[in-house]
Amino acid sequence: MKQTATADVLKVISRSTFDLQIVLDTLTESAAQLCDADMAAITRQKGDAYYYVTSYGFPPALLDQYLKNVPHMPGRGSVVGRTVVEGKSIHVPDVLADPEYAHVEVQQRAGFRTALAVPLVREGNPIGVIALARRTVRPFTQKQIELVATFADQAVIAIENVRLFDEVQARTRDLSESLQQQTATADVLKVISRSTFDLQTVLNTLVESAARLCEADMACILRPQGSYFQFAANYRLPQAFVHLATTTPIAGGRGTLAGRVLAEGRTVHIPDVLADPEWTFHEAQRISGFRSGLGVPLIREGTAIGVIVLWRSRVRPFTEKQIELVTTFADQAVIAIENVRLFDEIQDKSRELAEASQHKSQFLANMSHELRTPLNAILGYTELILDSIYGEMPEKARTADIW
Numbered sequence: 001m002k003q004t005a006t007a008d009v010l011k012v013i014s015r016s017t018f019d020l021q022i023v024l025d026t027l028t029e030s031a032a033q034l035c036d037a038d039m040a041a042i043t044r045q046k047g048d049a050y051y052y053v054t055s056y057g058f059p060p061a062l063l064d065q066y067l068k069n070v071p072h073m074p075g076r077g078s079v080v081g082r083t084v085v086e087g088k089s090i091h092v093p094d095v096l097a098d099p100e101y102a103h104v105e106v107q108q109r110a111g112f113r114t115a116l117a118v119p120l121v122r123e124g125n126p127i128g129v130i131a132l133a134r135r136t137v138r139p140f141t142q143k144q145i146e147l148v149a150t151f152a153d154q155a156v157i158a159i160e161n162v163r164l165f166d167e168v169q170a171r172t173r174d175l176s177e178s179l180q181q182q183t184a185t186a187d188v189l190k191v192i193s194r195s196t197f198d199l200q201t202v203l204n205t206l207v208e209s210a211a212r213l214c215e216a217d218m219a220c221i222l223r224p225q226g227s228y229f230q231f232a233a234n235y236r237l238p239q240a241f242v243h244l245a246t247t248t249p250i251a252g253g254r255g256t257l258a259g260r261v262l263a264e265g266r267t268v269h270i271p272d273v274l275a276d277p278e279w280t281f282h283e284a285q286r287i288s289g290f291r292s293g294l295g296v297p298l299i300r301e302g303t304a305i306g307v308i309v310l311w312r313s314r315v316r317p318f319t320e321k322q323i324e325l326v327t328t329f330a331d332q333a334v335i336a337i338e339n340v341r342l343f344d345e346i347q348d349k350s351r352e353l354a355e356a357s358q359h360k361s362q363f364l365a366n367m368s369h370e371l372r373t374p375l376n377a378i379l380g381y382t383e384l385i386l387d388s389i390y391g392e393m394p395e396k397a398r399t400a401d402i403w
């Protein structure tokens with residue numbers, strides 16, 4: 001009968017491979033029923049302590065008020081703690097007769113007397129404990145202890161399967177996200193390369209792409225002008241906010257996200273502006289409704305020349321990868337701004353050189369004109385002298401090599 005029941009349990013587990021809570025609930029209830037226990041529970045390690053993750057047969061008030069929040073620490077004062085310390089099954093026929101048992105409050109509230117705890121061991125370390133208890137002094141049999149040990153092994157397998165599955169899923173999501181970001185970044189760079197000297201198009205593309213890839217509801221690029229910020233580009237910002245920012249420039253300082261980025265010269269991430277003690281730009285928040293914000297500086301030669309800002313309408317912090325992506329876009333914005341600045345400088349220099357060349361040509365033309373008249377007069381007088389208009393020239397002067 002117990003073999004059949006165990007087989008049924010394993011069927012349930014196999015159908016719920018990646019729903020760990022169902023697996024642990026099934027194991028706990030089945031262990032209690034098959035071993036004639038009045039109550040059972042599974043604890044799992046979290047840091048240095050062990051917390052209940054599933055239970056069966058405990059009074060609801062005890063679960064809600066105590067067991068769910070109180071940790072089991074390794075030690076000999078409780079059955080669970082002793083199991084963790086020794087790394088093996090612990091069987092206490094009567095906890096009230098055990099000189100080391102000190103978990104009195106739980107015992108009094110639950111009313112158990114006989115207790116059994118079996119460790120969930122992975123790679124030699126206890127990652128949890130499955131515990132059973134009876135309200136009367138009635139020790140568990142060796143076969144029952146072996147059955148609970150089997151269930152403990154199944155719990156470890158289930159936990160490990162879910163852990164590995166979650167790792168694969170997380171890795172798959174990371175790779176998919178990275179591929180998506182790389183593809184999108186490449187597309188952005190193509191747009192930028194086609195609009196090298198159209199700065200507004202470049203900044204608009206960067207802001208929209210950053211918002212879309214980072215799941216932001218609003219985004220903008222702000223550039224400092226004196227002690228204030230002005231919009232260089234924006235994406236889905238409410239018109240009222242745009243009007244506010246246009247008519248009342250955003251002063252720098254720690255009371256705004258962009259101001260704080262400029263003051264610190266580094267990326268600033270605010271999980272919730274309403275919970276931020278330094279936030280003072282309340283009118284902007286009221287108009288836009290943003291909660292989570294990310295600001296990344298546009299750095300050129302160690303100086304912030306602008307800020308790219310992303311906002312979410314609900315409290316949902318940005319991930320490290322999203323922050324890295326926005327930092328990449330900020331670098332692209334700096335390159336675009338610098339390219340246009342250098343291009344404008346070259347254009348200005350070219351115009352100055354063209355004007356200088358024109359002035360030079362005009363100067364030479366004027367000087368040529370001014371010099372031509374006296375030279376022509378000299379040549380004319382020379383011809384008259386050679387023609388003896390002013391009298392005969394000496395032969396020596398006539399034949400001299402004057403050139």
